Amino acid sequence: MTKIYDLIIIGAGPAGITAAVYAARKRMDFCVISKDIGGQAAWSGNVENYTGYQFVTGPELAAKFEEHLRRYQIDLKEEQEVVSLKRRDKGVMAVRTDKAQYEARSVIIASGKRSKELGVPGEKEFKNRGVTYCATCDGPLFGGKDVAIVGGGNSALDAALQMTRIARRVYLINSFPQITGDAVMRDKIMAAPNVIVMNDARVLAITGDSFVNGLAIGHGGQENKIEVQGVFIEIGLVPNSGFAEEIVANDFGEVKVDCKNRTNIPGIFAAGDVTNVPEKQIIIAAGEGAKACLSAFRYLAQQK
Numbered sequence: 001m002t003k004i005y006d007l008i009i010i011g012a013g014p015a016g017i018t019a020a021v022y023a024a025r026k027r028m029d030f031c032v033i034s035k036d037i038g039g040q041a042a043w044s045g046n047v048e049n050y051t052g053y054q055f056v057t058g059p060e061l062a063a064k065f066e067e068h069l070r071r072y073q074i075d076l077k078e079e080q081e082v083v084s085l086k087r088r089d090k091g092v093m094a095v096r097t098d099k100a101q102y103e104a105r106s107v108i109i110a111s112g113k114r115s116k117e118l119g120v121p122g123e124k125e126f127k128n129r130g131v132t133y134c135a136t137c138d139g140p141l142f143g144g145k146d147v148a149i150v151g152g153g154n155s156a157l158d159a160a161l162q163m164t165r166i167a168r169r170v171y172l173i174n175s176f177p178q179i180t181g182d183a184v185m186r187d188k189i190m191a192a193p194n195v196i197v198m199n200d201a202r203v204l205a206i207t208g209d210s211f212v213n214g215l216a217i218g219h220g221g222q223e224n225k226i227e228v229q230g231v232f233i234e235i236g237l238v239p240n241s242g243f244a245e246e247i248v249a250n251d252f253g254e255v256k257v258d259c260k261n262r263t264n265i266p267g268i269f270a271a272g273d274v275t276n277v278p279e280k281q282i283i284i285a286a287g288e289g290a291k292a293c294l295s296a297f298r299y300l301a302q303q304k
């Protein structure tokens with residue numbers, strides 16, 4: 001017979017890890033299912049807005065989260081992808097992954113977001129052969145090379161800043177008339193000697209042979225070509241909510257929650273970037289993860 005947990009937490013980013021720490025301290029019978037540990041926090045460059053750390057890199061902060069998580073005896077199902085979440089009878093939820101099936105009386109969806117694709121010719125072909133979505137992970141591969149960062153928001157600026165210290169030349173290809181990211185980061189970009197900002201510019205295609213060698217760009221009514229060996233796509237994120245078909249989401253695919261992290265299905269809660277809670281930040285995701293766990297704990301107490 002399949003074991004029925006009190007709680008299943010989907011995702012081990014800041015929201016899921018914090019929920020797990022709270023659940024462990026409440027001695028709940030739970031497991032965490034996740035593709036990785038750390039989530040987007042591990043891809044962040046420099047984090048300067050997590051209270052208590054005036055400065056910490058994303059990977060360092062993610063390692064601290066993991067260390068805290070592993071202090072407890074947690075049933076961690078690593079490297080598993082949840083493919084469906086369904087409500088069964090008698091208030092039991094069925095969570096199916098690419099490897100197994102699990103059941104619980106409550107679930108916290110903390111599956112965060114993933115990078116949006118550009119959708120231009122060459123993107124799929126050159127993925128991991130010059131096309132990447134993570135400057136923190138792949139940036140060091142482009143030492144002394146010319147690279148393009150596509151986007152103009154905070155993620156793009158963060159990637160561009162990281163690459164100014166690694167690459168020879170950094171093009172920032174922004175489709176809007178102005179950079180939309182934070183002023184502090186924008187000023188740092190403008191002051192960097194090896195950055196070329198192209199506003200109002202659209203990537204038309206990514207070109208190459210066995211690896212990327214350039215970009216075709218629509219700029220000022222003309223098509224230009226630039227030579228680059230790396231392309232970092234930083235045009236935003238989409239919520240990882242597709243597996244939760246019965247859950248109500250907003251137009252952006254973000255799971256709708258109330259102030260107690262409750263979704264439309266009793267017993268299913270959600271926290272962090274995957275939700276419609278405004279502002280996607282590590283500290284907010286962590287706080288929401290704590291709240292979601294406490295709400296699940298209260299929900300289970302009422303059921304018993």
Ligand SMILES: Cc1cc2nc3c(=O)[nH]c(=O)nc-3n(C[C@H](O)[C@H](O)[C@H](O)COP(=O)(O)OP(=O)(O)OC[C@H]3O[C@@H](n4cnc5c(N)ncnc54)[C@H](O)[C@@H]3O)c2cc1C
Pocket residue numbers: 010011012013014015016033034035036037038039040041042043044045046047048049050080081082083110111112113114155158159240243271272273274280281282283285
């Ligand atoms: C480049 C970059 C820089 C950033 N810089 C900052 C910063 O300086 N300060 C700041 O506060 N915030 C920053 N952020 C935002 C911050 O990282 C996020 O707000 C935060 O990580 C959200 O946490 P989360 O737990 O909700 O989701 P995520 O961090 O996205 O974690 C989601 C987790 O769920 C797992 N998962 C996803 N789908 C499934 C599935 N189907 N099955 C199983 N597991 C799944 C993932 O593997 C991951 O472990 C940055 C983000 C990026 C991308």
